[in-house]
Amino acid sequence: MKPLYRLFPLLFACASLPAFALGEAGQARLHQLQERWAEIHYQLPEKQRETAFAALAGEAGKALADEPKAAELHIWRGIILSTWAGAKGGLGALDLVKQAKAELEQALALDPAALDGSAYTSLGSLYYQVPGWPLGFGDDAQAELLLKKALALNPDGIDPNYFYGDFLRRQKRYPEARAALEKALAAPDRPDRASADAGRRAEIRRLLAEVKENME
Structure with missing residues (x-):
């Protein structure tokens, strides 16, 4: 069984829908999420990160409620959830990584090329870092496939x-x-x-x- 490694900080073949153009306000909110994520992940003391990521996931959820078809926001909610899982650690983090997986899969369904294929990168990182069956969905072969898709785009x-x-x-x-x-x-x-x-x-x-x- 694999341990649940600290996750950072975003698959199956999906039919992509037309890309949704993230508006100026959405771009600003996306940038705020990215900046706060970096601040928490790289600057905040470790013991404070779990609470901070939980709050940031809530902010990402609010942004998505306003623009639910924005693949970029799904990607970043997935990234935030996965790094929150890393800060939480243990089996209690598995529900968070499953939520992150769902967000990243939704991003791929909307626009696989969003943010230079970041959904492939983040989802691939989940597949090699979470436990495999029966606890989780970890799969090294799937991880490598997704990471190579990300590299093809970026x-x-x-x-x-x-x-x-x-x-x-x-x-x-x-x-x-x-x-x-x-x-x-x-x-x-x-x-x-x-x-x-x-x-x-x-x-x-x-x-x-x-x-x-x-x-x-």
Whole structure:
């Protein structure tokens, strides 16, 4: 049985509907969710994160109530729920990751390409981090399939390369993991995501050090 690892911070073939254009107000709310997530995940003391993520999930829910067809908001509610699960830990987090999975699947049904395929990235990360049957839905083969779909849409992105590198590391495929993580580290900065990029690069460097140590 796999442990429930800390999850970050977004499948089956779905028929995609026409993409919903997120309005200016929705874009502002999305940016607020992204910034608060990075602040909680990378700056807040660990013992305060569970409560903070619970509150942020509520804010994401309110945003979705106003724009339920916005794939971007479904993605970010899924990301928030999954990182809340990581902060909570244990079997009590399984319900949260199942909710996150549902949000990400809904995002894929609405627009698989939203946010450069972030739903594939986040869903793939869930599949390799949660326990498998009978407790959860974890499945390494499905995880790799989803992560490769994410990379097909965003081959140079920091997140798809990071999560694929982490997956490969856990599979002990160290040379491949090193290549993916080095590509993640070299990814271009994202507009208005400086805090998230800084935190992610710190995580990448830690994983790279571990991978290189295992290759020696």
